[in-house]
Amino acid sequence: MLLLYLENNTNCYYIIVNHKQKTIEKIEDIYQHFETYIKLSEDLKSELTNRLKPIIFKKGELVLDANQICKESYFIRKGVLRTYFLKDGKEISEYFSSANEWVNSPKSFMQRKKDMYYIDAVEDTTAFLLKVNDLVFLFDNFPEMERYARLSMGSVFGHLMERIASMRFTSAKERYLHFKNVYADIYPRIPLGMVASYIGITQETLSRIRSEK
Secondary structure, eight states, X not given: OEEEEEEXXXXXEEEEEETTEEEEEEHHHHHHHHTTTSOOOHHHHHHHHHHOXXXXXXXTXXXXXXXXXXXXXXXXXXXXXXXXXXXXXXXXXXXXXXXXXXXXXXXXXHHOSOOSOEEEESSOEEEEEEEHHHHHHHHHHOTHHHHHHHHHTHHHHHHHHHHHHHXXXXXXXXXXXXHHHHTTTTGGGSOHHHHHHHHTSOHHHHHHHHHOO
């Protein structure tokens, strides 16, 4: 993949070249997301343009290592990222994030301490990153950004609440059906091993459940 940047008098474009396929990401596209929650002034748009940076993750790439402090939050444009932790050397999927969602390691990002979570790319993913220091600047200088954070970045905590809720389902099949419902839009794109670890069963058990009529 190759990332190019172009600018003219009115628009900024991020051109992402993936082998023979080329897509164009405009910074204005993310403005539409923000404006579903708050009104963007021209000054705020300018700061967002300066501080949001495009980034590409290849399938399987480690986005965040738990041994590092999370200093960036990622707004996904296309693709899927997984948040997980290790237990007895095995990966346990905690939640999945997809287009138009922010993802980070919440405790590490906010408290600037190491946490247990890793993040990796389930598939090729394009995103905008925002560094924690830039977020603090936006909060300090644009009060409306705090409202935006409350309304939109809560998706991270929404995923965690869904994770807790899923454990209330007693049978493996119930947890599997709940997972399919919560992640209906991206479920077919998630490897079965990751789904099984989220539910808390083996991949063999998941295959048996899926084959039941």
